[in-house]
Amino acid sequence: MRKEAFDIMKKELKYIGLLFLVFLVIFRVVFFKENLVVLFRLVLSLFWLFALPGYFMMLYWMEKIDFTERFIIGIVLAAGLIGIVSYYLGLAGLNLKYHAAILPLVLILAGIVINLKK
């Protein structure tokens, strides 16, 4: 069962890699006057902050919800969690400038751990 889950994850992470490229192309076409480096940084940030943490958090429902639905709802789930946790971490004294590095990592790890336990 665990191997099966890892196989699905491997396959889906390839989809996410492909989606990253698709997003990059979409952003390139849509913001055609923008420098490619800026576009790359933004798309990479969107994936790092929202898409990847969301994907891993939603892995728990892998068997019940298909990839498209998990990917979309995962993005919003990550946005909600990052918004909430960032607010309270800031109040607790951790400067916001560190949150972009720490929070997605924590959510990704939490998603993996929860899924492993399951």
Added chain:
Amino acid sequence: MNLEKPYLAVVFGALLFLGVSTLWDHRLQHEFPYGYMASDTFQQQTRAEGIKDAGNYRLEPFYIVKGYQDVIGYYPSVIHHLGIILHFSSGIPLYDTIYFMAFLSAILSSFVMYILIRTFNKQIAMLSLPLSILLFSSKSYIGFLFGHWASITGQLFLICIFWSVSRIELSKSEILLGIFIGALALSHTSELVYGVGFIFVYAIFLLFFRKFDLKFVKKVSIAGIISGVVSFYTIFIFTKSFAIINPYHFEISNDWGGTPIFYLTDFKLLLIFMMIGVVSGFMLLKKFDVPVIAGLYMLGIGYTNYIGFGIRAFQPRLLWPVYFSFFFGMGLYALIKLIPSAFRSISVFGTGIAIMLLLSNIIPVPNIPTYYKISSSGLMDPWHWQAFQWLGQNTPKGARLYFFYGDVYDQDAILRNSKRTHAQVVPQDFFAALQNRSVKRVYTSEVPADHGAGMPYKKSFLNIGLHQVEDNAKTYIMWGDSFDVCIFDYFIFDKASRQKILADYNLLIANDMLKRGSQKVFENDVVIILKNNKVGGDCIEERSF
């Protein structure tokens, strides 16, 4: 052939292009806040700047609240935090990332509604999605251009609550529901009432159809506990500030302070499909329960202006194209169903693309609402931005600024970009002085600030006071409505105006101040800043000219 994924990519690209790219001149980063059309956009942007500078949102940036240094951060701040984190991650200026997050929230709303409808029927979902283009029709676009960003983010989480309820049978779905309710509370508190109300309405529906069970109660209760823990602090501040300053009272309101209001008739001919969708949806209520109930519920919420909700009723209307998309898709599907099933998928794809072309006005058709093309740099310009940056970086934190007349200063949150306590001349008094051909020392003035929450501060544990209620001009000078300008540390004059005489009068005053010992510390083609070297003294001579 699976056309869903390319279709979603096309719609995502189209929404991004029509919504933000065109407004932003097809660039992601700009030299100054770009496309900011009203005071509230700057309200959001400067609050985010203040949070970023402080590294947290314990306190409200002092330049938003008349210079008070102890006002608790009271505004629901998810959008600000997301904008800041995206800024730190991407290196793109914060004034761009926070605005981008508002657009992304709206686009994500469409996609969450899509997956919600897709749970019931993928083809209806595909037909529904293009209606979201109307998020960027003239009256919905106001939500972005006028700064209702927190509400838009809140409504994204509201739609996630609809989705969570539709998936309530999933194991641990209560965790998702709880997080989304919590995120909504921290995004825009008024939508929280709508979210909780929806769950209540859905529970009544379950009761009516004898589907209500203990499992539902248990899940909703756990979600309530999670969201309660997440949002306790925010709601506590809200009840001690916003709720006291803006208590509920019954009134019928049809005015949004001059902001155009979205009406059902703005859907024009599309209403025909939507009406078919409402009737079909109602007939199939048991099958399509959540999208139908959510759509009708948000229709009702949009009319709560008749029971005292005022602006809080008009804001949800901004996302009506998303809430009603199911009805639109259902209406179209009723026609598409007449096509033989072998051709249905391709018909759905083709119809979806055709609807996109119609709504984006590439194929103009009368009486069909369309995307509103706007491309403008907005209220800010490079010269003012340079001046604001200079003020924020080169004046002491405790300095007080006085803004003389400027064409865009009536959108007063723009002045918060100075990051200093500030006051500005009331234009009518300024015009009167000009007409009287006089130079004055005391002007009728205003100290722009956010008065929405009463400026709450911590008195003691769980005891919050409100500066706005407790203080006045005698206890704190910045509550005054008329100022001797000589008490200020810096004076800001616009050298250019749509009416040249106003700029000339500004320069006349500036020259008089220079003769009295003030010092020019900054100048560009549009703005001049003087430092007052005689604070409290005679910085200007009153005279006629």
